[in-house]
Amino acid sequence: MNCTKCDREAVMHAAYSGTHLCERHLFESVERRVRRRVREDDMLPADATPDDPETWVVGLSGGKDSVVLTDILHDTFEEDPRVEMVALTIHEGIEGYRDASLDACEELAADRDIRHEVVTYDEEFDVQMDDVAEDDPLDMAPCAYCGVFRRDILARYADDLGADKLLTGHNLDDEAETALMNILEGNVEQVAKHFDASLGPFDERNEKDGMIPRAKPLRDVPEKEIALYAQLRDLPVHMAECPHASEAFRGEIQDLMLKLEENHPGTRHSIMAGYEELAGLAADEYGDEDREVGECEDCGAPTTRDRCRKCALVDAVNAV
Ligand code: SF4
Ligand code: ZN
Incomplete structure (x- = not known):
């Protein structure tokens, strides 16, 4: 089977888009989607x-x-x-x-x-x-x-x-x-x-x-x-x-x-x-719900309790 975009041999078939892609076009397609996501999510702010x-x-x-x-x-x-x-x-x-x-x-x-x-x-x-x-x-x-x-x-x-x-x-x-x-x-x-x-x-x-x-x-x-x-x-x-x-x-x-x-x-x-x-x-x-986020009294991590979950788990594990 040949690539949908060129006449090289396809290395994969994407059933969801109906395309066959050769190695080069697979690379391009993956990279394009990553870059588009960076752009669409505004990951790199203008400032x-x-x-x-x-x-x-x-x-x-x-x-x-x-x-x-x-x-x-x-x-x-x-x-x-x-x-x-x-x-x-x-x-x-x-x-x-x-x-x-x-x-x-x-x-x-x-x-x-x-x-x-x-x-x-x-x-x-x-x-x-x-x-x-x-x-x-x-x-x-x-x-x-x-x-x-x-x-x-x-x-x-x-x-x-x-x-x-x-x-x-x-x-x-x-x-x-x-x-x-x-x-x-x-x-x-x-x-x-x-x-x-x-x-x-x-x-x-x-x-x-x-x-x-x-x-x-x-x-x-x-x-x-x-x-x-x-x-x-x-x-x-x-x-x-x-x-x-x-x-x-x-x-x-x-x-x-x-x-x-x-x-x-x-x-x-x-x-x-x-x-x-x-x-x-x-x-x-x-x-809009106000969640009271305070600081863990041991490590200062944000938590809704007195001590954070991590500190409790570290204690439990080290008590064995
Ligand atoms: Fe991942 Fe293994 Fe940790 Fe589970 S125990 S979260 S699989 S690294
Ligand atoms: Zn903590």
Whole structure:
């Protein structure tokens, strides 16, 4: 089969758009969607200048999504003095898995000359996720601890690094799955939060609750295309899955989504189009509610309780 745009041999078929793309046109198509998202979300404000550049902290895990995101952003903004990029890698203390992916991150950062910071749960909290998964003092899934620790580090380091935005490599599949999960769980407040945190326009969600705004420039690109892009570009990527991955519900949603997309191409795109509109309405509804956000009495992190969740979890884990 030939490429829809030229007569070279196609390397992929996108059923949702009915196109076949050759390697070159796949590259162009992925990069175009990332740049369009940056533009449409107004990620680069007009007042960013070479003297007062935007600092973008990119979460770099070494998996395909964050590696592709970092590489495309670097390519796009390397020569643009209005943007300074910092890659931030978090080491959770997961033997085998995270060491190999850290190598991928270091290779990419060194090769592209990108500033790279590595933070470990060990140094921050005296915690290793391998131990947490084994001891599990609060009888929850490992990811429930890990997500709280990660969010704490991302928020603090983004702040320390002077970040204007925090960018992550969530792709179309991730986002459509999250959307569907929020809806199936009937969690309208979570839908509103999703909008405030990463879907709505930046000028409306700047610094909400003292949080640095998030951006997900890969959110229009399906996972399969990102994987193929990484492979054909020969990017340093670590493919393995975390041994503690435990989100069973997400797994079911993933299976469902694959089936829906196969039988009804374009489902992920239409879920996101409708969901974004819905989430905007939910955010309007919840946005006016005054939530009392104070500071954690131990670490100063923003929280609605006396002590933040992270401090409570660190105590529980270290009490074992
Ligand atoms: Fe942490 Fe769960 Fe991700 Fe593993 S899969 S790194 S435990 S959040
Ligand atoms: Zn705290």
